[in-house]
Amino acid sequence: MxxxxxxxxxxxxxxxxxxxxxxxxxxxxxxxxxxxxxxxxxxxxxSLAPDQLSLPCSEAITAGDQVNVYNVSGTGTVRKAIATSLATKAHGYALTTASSGANVQVSFDDLNNLGTALTPGEQFLSATTAGKTTTTAPSTSGQVVQKVGIASSATTLHQSYGPAIKLA
Incomplete structure (x- = not known):
């Protein structure tokens, strides 16, 4: 010191x-x-602070999870993002772990170093595992393709949310 x-x-x-x-x-x-x-x-x-909010979550969230912010009676609420619907596309990622009903710290900035088992390269929101990403874009009718960033290592994802496109 x-x-x-x-x-x-x-x-x-x-x-x-x-x-x-x-x-x-x-x-x-x-x-x-x-x-x-x-x-x-x-x-x-x-004005230089990172773009972060503390929001209530409607399910258990793990630090590093991709999350979706949605409206519950006028309150922004967080759940795990998953590429099964446009309503659950990714908006940010969790900086903290929280149980359902507790507040979770959400980042909307670009560096997520809380990942696990990432493969370097483009990452898409997963349609099979809520809150996670995959290197393969979803391809089934009704699923959503959303690029969420580029992984540079097994733990670092440079977040860059693309548009969410629902597959026909």
């Missing part, structure tokens, strides 16, 4: 830099990287 020496009314004291910001009270302080080796988002203007 980094530390520095500060003059406190003529006395020297050791100080630990802040990892997060609490706004104006944090003015003129030195910052340090967080436990993941990055600057905490609270240190940046809100």
């Amino acid at each position: 980094a530390k520095y020496i500060q003059n406190n009314s003529g006395e020297l004291e050791e100080v630990i830099p802040t990892v997060t910001s609490s706004g104006a009270p944090s003015a003129n302080t030195i910052v340090q990287l967080d436990g993941s080796g990055k600057l905490d988002l609270s240190l940046f203007p809100s």
Whole structure:
């Protein structure tokens, strides 16, 4: 942990830099990287924050799952995306794991490093496993073809949601 020496009314004291910001009270302080080796988002203007929301989910969601946001009595609610209907196309991915009824953190940004067993190359929303992707586009009548990104490794998917097309 980094530390520095500060003059406190003529006395020297050791100080630990802040990892997060609490706004104006944090003015003129030195910052340090967080436990993941990055600057905490609270240190940046809100306009630079990633496109993320905390939303209730209607089923158990696992971090990394492709998710669909839909309306439940005026509330945006999350479920696993699956290529069996246009109504369940992918909109984002889960950053956290949550049980049904709990809130899940959803990202609409482009880097999903929570994948498992991905094959590098184009990824499409799966029509057989909810929340997952596949390298083979669905081909059965009534299924939906939606490109969701490019996998660069077994765990990293560069999200880029394409249009969802229902097959005739």
